[in-house]
Amino acid sequence: MPELFWSLRSYWYRKMAPVDNLTCVLHAKGDMRLEQTSVPEPKGGEVQVSIKSTGICGSDVHYLVHGAIGPFVVTEPMILGHETAGIVTKVGPEVTNVKVGDRVALEPGVNCAQCADCRSGRYNLCQKVIFCATPPYHGTLRRFYCHRADLCFKLPDSLSYDEGAFIEPLSVAVMACRRADLKFGEKVLVTGAGPIGLLNFLVAKAFGASTVVVTDIVESKLELVRSLGATGTVNVKGKTSEAISREILAITGSAPEVTLECSGVESSVGLAINVTRQGGRVVMVGMGPPQVKVPLVDAVIKELDIRGVFRYANCYPTAIELIASGKVDVKPLITHRFKLEEAAKAFETTRTGAGNAVKVIIDCSN
Structure with a gap:
């Protein structure tokens, strides 16, 4: 009973x-x-x-x-x-x-x-x-x-x-690197070391970038990205775009073909246009204010491709495989x-x- x-x-x-x-x-x-x-x-x-x-x-x-x-x-x-x-x-x-x-x-x-x-x-x-x-x-x-x-x-x-x-935020990074048409051996700049910036850095490496430099204003974030294998980092706090560009080029040796802009900050958008190699690609990943002031004429003269990223499409299988294979941790x-x-x-x-x-x-x- x-x-x-x-x-x-x-x-x-x-x-x-x-x-x-x-x-x-x-x-x-x-x-x-x-x-x-x-x-x-x-x-x-x-x-x-x-x-x-x-x-x-x-x-x-x-x-x-x-x-x-x-x-x-x-x-x-x-x-x-x-x-x-x-x-x-x-x-x-x-x-x-x-x-x-x-x-x-x-x-x-x-x-x-x-x-x-x-x-x-x-x-x-x-x-x-x-x-x-x-x-x-x-x-x-x-x-x-x-x-x-x-x-x-x-x-x-x-x-x-x-x-x-x-897998969801990682898919944003997969989409960004696809929109960048990132090729094996290219040099990449990632502006912003928040979660999306860090994931873009990891995916850019997994996609075959030879050099990845990351910028931010918070040193602890840059310490983390260095521990994950970044080629170099630049703390941009209080610096001019020209000074930042010089630091980046000192690390990369030549201008990066791709910039993944992950901060949404106006100054970082301008930096992306200034430092990216002529004929290169700037991918706008971060969401900032509705309107920003940028050196658009410079982008025209350099014949940069400026591409937007909105969420992702058909990226989940790749994101899952990147983690499962160990290419992204x-x-x-x-x-x-x-x-x-x-x-x-x-x-x-x-x-x-x-x-x-x-x-x-x-x-x-x-």
């Missing part, structure tokens, strides 16, 4: 007790709360994912602090998070690419698959995209989430969930890890950079 009692109680908890779906909800600027939300059920073509790891992106912090990014304004409660990995727990109808138990990284932009951009393969430019944690759409920072199955990419057993959460970038219950502390650590924070991961497991 005691065994039957415990068996029945266990069954009740599994079937009747509410499932924990703790969720990080941004209600308005500066007002983020942890709440229980309903557990979603997968529809046709979708899977339910038990979220394990979610990285905090600068955009998440920006929405928390400012309540908006450009035209995207938080006007009603929004669930944060989009750098995510987890395990498939339910499969909806018509799903064939993944099954229950598969470990997956989630590509957070659900495109329409019908417009000219989607049909041409540049689905990152889709005007109807539903992108996680971009108003008015909810994100992934919760226990359970449903997502379109074809945007869930299987993770090799060798990759941790934390590394799986890195993202583990040194994970400086802090918090439970979902500690989300407020995780966001504050990211916002302030406390403890030389680079990438903060939230563990969403029960």
